[in-house]
Amino acid sequence: MENALGDRMNGAEMAVLRSRLDGIVRKMSNTLLRTGRSGVLNRARDFSCCLLTRDGDLISAADSLPIHVLSGPDMMARSVLQFHPDQRAGDAFLHNSPYHGCSHPADLSVIAPVMDEHGNHRFTVLAKAHQADIGNSQPTTYMADAKDVYHEGALIFPGVQVQRNWEDIDDIIRMCEMRIRVPHQWRGDYLATVGAVRIGEKALTGLAAEIGWDRIESFAGQWFDYSETLMADAIARLPAGSVTGTSTHDPFPGFPGEGIRIEAKVDVDPVAGRVAVDLTDNPDCLPCGMNLSEACARTAAMIGVFNSIDHKVPKNAGSFRRIDIALRVGCIAGIPVHPFSCSAATTNIADRVANSVQTGLASLGEGIGMAEVGSVIAPSAGVISGVDPRTGQPFVNQIFLAMSGGAASPSSDAWWTIGHVGNAGLCCIDGVEMAELLQPIVVHSRAFLPDTEGAGTTNGAPSTIVEFGPLGADIDIGYLSDGHCNPPVGVRGGGSGGGADQYLIGRDGVSTPLDACAQVTIREGERIVAISCGGGGYGPAKARGADQVAEDVAGGLVSVARALDVYGVALADDGSVAATETAKLREAMA
């Protein structure tokens, strides 16, 4: 530990500074959450804030969305430095280019340098916020069938200056207002994002006034060394080995008929304290919106690793030094080549990458890795748009009526409402009344679906099912629902979670299946039914505590038949465990 911290700043001083920098990031996040205008920000919390060194190394991203920040902010900050070598205090830059480090075009980011009193660039603050709309050719921010970036139609800002001397450059704002749907809402979200960045800048400047810029910089270096030490320790506790994890995305427009199988070769070297993830053996970029940005390819691999080890390791440039990621230029899970579209880079294929890493790691030994987290985006979290008959105004918004997907870990049943692996459950869920107030819809029912949990020693989440439809008008809904053909798998003997599905109920009450990935118009009087993925289980179901199974049956989310067949648990008439019969059943299952 002497080596980790050296003789410069002791463990007590570091702890205090760490707490202060995390506090600054939380302050930024709080501002964004409470002032954001679109539902995707203020209800779904689909944004992140972080603090980087001048050179773009990630220092802190307290409680941000994993897929947004592990890698990405670093590359974006570096690209802004490259394009704008002569930055001034009060500058700010818009960035959403997946070809220059952003996750996907909808994640519009504001980046600002933090300057000392002599005009030297000391740190960089960044806030990234998923937009309700980014000017695509269709009213969705996840355009699966975009042949290329031109067809996708998103406005792309590869580090474009948007503020000078702390004031907006109106040219840029006007462009956005002409090309982004519901511009008023966009402007509100932009204000919230730039507000968060400025709050971070102010707080950091205040800290420097107190302890000096050099000391914060010195802290950052030592904080990275400290985090790297903890990461090496965590990896040292894993078994050595090389595994290839796989995860297959369902057939989608622009995909081959059998879908896309993602492979991650993972090497764990506990002695050296390093993990390597090789994603090069995957298909080339495809003429659709599903290609990963480099940021998402890297981040997804890192999420798979961090989900599989001690969660207390800090996530920053220091611990990242212990992960080697091999990517290939022109690969769907690698480095995209312009003009291939990365419209849906944060979810579908990225989820498959993270899942292949964590399920691969699970096969290395008991107590490591995780089962597969369910895929997205079911229509219950789709983007809806139309004209609100109550006001005559157009609207577009991603709704978050339901999602589950949580996977079992070695130590615990899943957290159900995880959303998808890249979101990690931070997303909020819309209330029915608020959703009906904000959009012309009626939510007829929403529930968890019985017998869809990933059965295991620890369980994955059950699926959700939502039935909703328009009120007084037609609405459009865009979604891209992976996980019907390839539901989330369990690991180490655990079972699969429920798969995704969706159908339309006509005015005549007749159900019609809907495509997995579509932009659908729902007419007044019709309803859409959306079923999300559950999550995979960890370890054999017959080793699950019999009392827990009995409790699940009492709640109605596991049927008596499933308890018997899958868990080997027999119940007495009063619902309690029939111990002798259960023991016998479980023995027979061995």
Next chain:
Amino acid sequence: MRFATDTGGTFTDLVVEDDDGSITLHKASTVPSDPVSGVLDALTVAATARGLTLRDLLARADSFIHGTTHAINAIITGNAARTGLIVTQGHRDILLFREGGRTEPFNHTVAYPKAYVARALTFEAPERLLADGTVQTPLDEAAVVEILARMREQKVEAVAVALLWSTLHPAHELRIGELIERHLPGVPYSLSHKVNATLREFRRASSAAIDASLKPLMTRYLGSLSDRLAAEGFGGKVMVLTSAGGMVEAAEVAAAPIRIINSGPSMAPVAGRHYANREGGWRTAIVADTGGTTYDISLVSDGRVPMTRDLWIGEPYRGHLAGYPSVDVKSVGAGGGSIASLDAAGLLHVGPQSAGSTPGPACYGRGGTLPTVTDACMVLGYLDPDYFLGGAMTLDADASRTAIAENVADKLGMSVEDAAWSILDLATENMVQAIQELTVNQGIDPSDAVLIGGGGAAGLNSVFIARRLGCKRLLIPETGAAMSAAGAMISDITGEFAATVHTTTAAFDNDRVAAAIDRLRRDAEQFAQRTGTPGEIEFIAEARYEGQAWDIDVPLTSTNFATQQDIQAFRHAFDAMHEQIFTIRDPGSAVELIGLRARIRCPARADGAFLLKEDPEAATAMRKRPVYFAGEGWVDTQILRWDAVPTDTDFAGPALIESPFTTVVVDPAARFRRSAAGALLIEA
């Protein structure tokens, strides 16, 4: 004579106010298995100090005000009533979905929380209303009767009803209430629109479920409390503190026990407001209450105590969201018992693990060997081993040194004093972070506020906290060691009433708003009639910019919205409040009104002096002992008895000011004075 008590985890505090307005403080150990006996013990201490018997003391009093953790403990330990829930058809999992959200994205060791009412006891009533009141599905009364029959079979002890859109259109909930009275006579029930009129159905359902589940037990508890006090000779009124920082008569609690779930902690800011006003007419204060295991922070903002609707029972996202308005109190796991440790790579951590009161800090000599914040204060010379709690307990200074040397100092290669200072410094930082989060949320700049330290351990590091926050003034009231009980004594009788009204400044529906205000005013006035004291009504709007999801509270200066100017005045007040909290205003967006609340305050005590009786035995002789300060080393420091400090005289630090309840550390850089009323004012 009046009594106010606060039952904490370790001590039960009692404040007694005599008829001349003078007060005394007393403490007794809390009896977790029987909180009332801890209260009676404290009353016995007070009686003895006056040379009276308990019966004589009780006979002289006309009111007994008490905060109770009985309700919240019942929830945490799962001992509330077996409760059934009736919801709108199709929405059985309302309590299971919650509102999403999670903390610690990479921590997969925490399973999804269980619903407050088990799925097996949640039933769907065939019915559905829409936002505009359209009956999409009429209430199927026969089906409800069937549900109630099944609840009876399942031995349900309380029923909650939470239907969609019931705050705007309560007819179906009201009808189900009638059916419960007919078919489950005697079973207490709660209707969501009456318990918590908010447009967020999860919070409303959660509030209703918690409320119903507390009814049987709180009715029993308060009945037994009143009986026991009566049996000992008390003939006055029993009052209970509410989460909103007021009090209600015990008889009112039974109708809506959710009102008292945050009963104790809500009182510190009430005391804080009083002392901030008394000592300097200050309108903005940060009120910190230091306990053995938790540090509770609350605010006074422009003379008001801010409220929150995000009260969690248990950890945020992992516990239960009460959904019910409460004084905004943030609790962090930091206190005298917080344990200091080093991780594998040598980083210091303080808390959240706590040594509690058993085994307690190493210096307590009860078997604790891990270093705590109290041990750090021992090593630094802040605590006198022979005068802890006025000498009621002797501390072991060597045990503190050994614990810190072995677990921290030796491993970091630093002196025991430096290690002790680092522990206190990190604990201070954790407290500062918690304060900053709360002040940011309420848009308060700490440098404009006075910091008020309460709790027995507040004096140990409040000077350092104030300096770190940039607070120019620190105030330790003379009753600081029992601040919640002091707050209880000066709190008002309060009631709160809410209505859902949705309209926008773009097309303001004055008729509906006026009708809602009339209704709320009537409710509030009826409340005042029941208390027998006239009160003051304050109206609060819950509002937001169009499209925002989170509304903020805007106190209304006028309830008149008849003219365009009135509406403009309201929107200006909203813009100003939004800018205060979030630093931005958006004059281009319409403002949506989501709900209205009326809060009525009926004063419970006459404006008396409320002065603490001085300790006649306070030694005037000044002593000195070496005390360690960072950057200074050991400094020979004057030790003063609180009541012996001359009033209205400025002193320079360093100094330690001791009373039988607390010790206040003033470092060399700070100055202090004792006010005429007895509080300590420190410039950090």
